[in-house]
Amino acid sequence: MATAAVMAAIPSSSPADAAEVVAVAVAVPSLPQRQQPVFVEGRGAKLRDHAYSRKQKSLGLLCSNFVALYNRDDVESIGLDDAARRLGVERRRIYDIVNVLESVGILVRKAKNRYSWIGFGGVPMALRELKERALREKSGLAPLPVDEPSAAIMSDDEDEDKMGEADGDTESEKLSQPVDNPSDNKPGAPRCRLKSDHRKEKSLGLLTQNFVKLFLTMEVDTISLDEAAKLLLGEGHAENSMRTKVRRLYDIANVLSSLNFIDKIQQADSRKPAFRWLGSAGKPKTENGVTIAVPPPGKTMSNKRAFGTELTNIDINRSRLDSTIPKKAKLTQSGGDILKNCKVSVQKQLGQGSKGGFVYGPFHPSGARKQDLDNGNKGHTDSVQNWESLAASFRPQYQNQALGDLFAHYVEAWKSWYSEFAQGSSMMQQHFVMPVINQFL
DNA sequence: ACCTCCCGCCAATGT
DNA sequence: ACATTGGCGGGAGGT
Structure with a gap:
């Protein structure tokens, strides 16, 4: 029975797909050699020319390719099917990638089968x-x-x-146990949104x-x-x-x-x-x-990471930007587009001056060119670079009128977006969203 | 022999 | 009813 899975593992992709993968890899400006898609020689010989290597199928590599493929100015919404096809993997794997990318803010789900590329910013x-x-x-x-x-x-x-678990196995629960979420139990909890969020x-x-x-x-x-x-x-x-x-x-x-x-x-x-x-x-x-x-x-080594520790150095005054928050707007079509457009414009703007001068900061996408530090005016961006400074470095660029305009929309979109899940505690958006955005304006 | 972790079955969700 | 999502864990590749 299970053998079917094993068998299927090898073929997996048609020659055509493989070719596409290669094409993508090649097309990508500069994929650091560390995760070259095509072939991983893995210093240990033993891999026959045709050898199947799981390394070529790793999520990490897939992610690199994914980023390399979409981390550019002209990307608009990303279709899961398209991504799967172009990357030569099954749809299931795309979900894996997309889910983690989304959880760190690089992507946003826009609709079924549809994601928007936000980027490292x-x-x-x-x-x-x-x-x-x-x-x-x-x-x-x-x-x-x-x-x-x-x-x-x-x-x-x-x-x-599922703590307890007393006695032997009994994996009884599994899909039973309504369990709801134990978390979110503050006094007078407004609403238990369990809804079997179990999954x-x-x-x-x-x-x-x-x-x-x-x-x-x-x-x-x-x-x-x-x-x-x-x-x-x-x-x-x-x-x-x-x-x-x-x-x-x-x-x-x-x-x-x-x-x-x-x-x-x-x-x-x-x-x-x-x-x-x-x-x-x-x-x-x-x-x-x-x-x-x-x-x-x-x-x-043991130096405690102080990442984002100084997130407090951002002033809390939210300038005008009246906080009407008109409607809810789930950041669907319109919202996403605005967001996207803004991002594109911004990147374009930033990029035009010094090609490759766009800094991604610490999370420099593996697929991006690595000599992006060549612009001397910034000094050595490598070690000093952190997200805060990255954000700061954005500011001067936005003096542009048109961009400022765009940003107004951008801000609006974010406001409504955040208010969505900040419902109830609007303070959150004042503490984080607003300050950050203010910085840009 | 143990560490990694890919693969795809199939249940939960969404349309 | 069909399509999307994506939890899950078997078991094979890697070391």
Whole structure:
């Protein structure tokens, strides 16, 4: 029975598809050689010319290709089918990629089968959001309701369900246990939106966010996957669910790794592999994951990552920008378009001056050119670069009238978007969204 | 032998 | 009823 799966694994893609993949890879300006799609020689010989290698199918590589394919000025909405076809993978895999990209703000779901490319510029805000939420949860403060909008970032604390598990196996529950969400139980909880969100509680997107939260709030910037799994899961370690959780974390780690959010390292002592958050020191990854030391200047192993720590240096005064928040607007068509257009314009604007001068910051997409630091005026952008400065560097560019106009819409879109899941606690948007946006205006 | 983690079945959701 | 999404874990590749 199960053999069918095994058999199917090999063929998987028709020669035509393979060709397409190659084409994409080649077409991409400069994919760092570390994850060249086509062939991974893997220094160990043993791979016959025709050999099938899972490395060629890794989520990380797929993510790199995905980014390389869509991280450009003219991308508009992304169709899942199209993506799958062009990348030569089954649809299922696209969901994996898209889910984590969305949870870190690089994409937004626009509609069924449709996503909008936000780009790396959307990351700072998403992470800030995440961190805030994480800290809030940590301090036991109200969990910020939030929900839905395709957007990511939904609350949830140490999702722990299914602790107990007493006695032997009995995996009885499974799809039973209405369980709703234990989280979100503040006094006078306005509304329990459970609705059997049970499924969502385990979504890859949520898990991704929780994983990232770990880095954003931990004192150390390194963690092994099973430590993470242990944390993310209650301590009610159900050896079984633990294994599954770790599997998922591997998936996530691989794509985050390909985005350079994190990288795999060898824990100094225990030899145990672990992942390190590359907060503000994005450096091109090397060959095959495992970083070759060369920590950027000022980077020390146990040095606590202070990413986004200074998110408070942003003034809270929200200038005019009347807060009418007209309607809800789910950031569907119109909203998304505005957003997209704005992004395109901005990038265009920024890019025109010095080609390749656009800085992605620490999370420099692996597919982007790496000599983008050549513009001397910025100085050494590498180590100093962090999202805050990235945001700051944007400001001067927006003095342009037309852009300013565009931004008004942009702001509007974000406002309504955020108000959507900030319903109830509008303070959130004042604390984060507004300040950030104000910076731009 | 253990670590990684791809693959695709099939249930939950959405239209 | 059909189409999308995507949890899940078997089990094979990698080391």
